[in-house]
Amino acid sequence: MSATRVTTRTAADTGAGSPRLPEWAIMYALHDAFRRDLDALLDTSARPAIVRARWAVFRGQLRLHHIAEDRVMWPPARAGLAGDPDGLALLDVMEDERLLIDPLLTAVEDALSADLGYVRLTALLSELRTTLVSHLAHEEAEVLPLISGALGPAGVAGTFAELGKLGGWQLGAAMFPWALSGTSAQTQAEVLSQLPPAARLLYRTVWFPRYRRMIPSL
Numbered sequence: 001m002s003a004t005r006v007t008t009r010t011a012a013d014t015g016a017g018s019p020r021l022p023e024w025a026i027m028y029a030l031h032d033a034f035r036r037d038l039d040a041l042l043d044t045s046a047r048p049a050i051v052r053a054r055w056a057v058f059r060g061q062l063r064l065h066h067i068a069e070d071r072v073m074w075p076p077a078r079a080g081l082a083g084d085p086d087g088l089a090l091l092d093v094m095e096d097e098r099l100l101i102d103p104l105l106t107a108v109e110d111a112l113s114a115d116l117g118y119v120r121l122t123a124l125l126s127e128l129r130t131t132l133v134s135h136l137a138h139e140e141a142e143v144l145p146l147i148s149g150a151l152g153p154a155g156v157a158g159t160f161a162e163l164g165k166l167g168g169w170q171l172g173a174a175m176f177p178w179a180l181s182g183t184s185a186q187t188q189a190e191v192l193s194q195l196p197p198a199a200r201l202l203y204r205t206v207w208f209p210r211y212r213r214m215i216p217s218l
Helices: 022-042 048-080 085-114 118-180 185-192 197-214
Strands: none
Touching (some): 022 048, 022 118, 048 085, 048 118, 085 118, 118 185, 118 197
16 A cells, blocks of 8 residues: 555644545545535525525535546545455445435525525535535545555546546636635645646636636625
8 A cells, every 4th residue: 555645734624633635635625615615605694696606506516526426536446445345335335425415405405496494494504514524524534545545646646637537627617716715825735736737827817717706705
């Protein structure tokens, strides 16, 4: 197994209290963005139309995240863990946890569509946040280090390269500005350093400015 370097951050920074592996910088940024959006949706007095717009962005990014995991992350992870039954069982647990999330997403969407009121919507968002944040923390604490050990940092980088092929520039144009909005300069540098030079340039000159114009703040 390949050795991995870690950078230690506080529990408040990570949302899970686990050391962060540099090869997973993009994944951590995505996870933090999911936490950020749910916190914002739960703590806002914004107009319903803005809440619906922000929910649509969050839901779309989470749907894309799960598709990407299914297509480009879990297959190589399972191949790398072929001789590790405990590791494969942990990946099965991840899938079981995911099954708890989808019904909650549907319930929130139904509540927004039916305009069931702030109290009901808040209760559903709170339940979704508890379930999703627990899943993300579990993945960060156990699954990402496991995959790094099995594939090595180069294998993880290959997974993200496949993600780029899956969605191309269109995926990057939507995903990275959303994920990095409001993050620290350190986080932005860590994530952008893993992108090709052309993508970094597009992010700074086109993608992020356009995102700030188009996506309403809560």
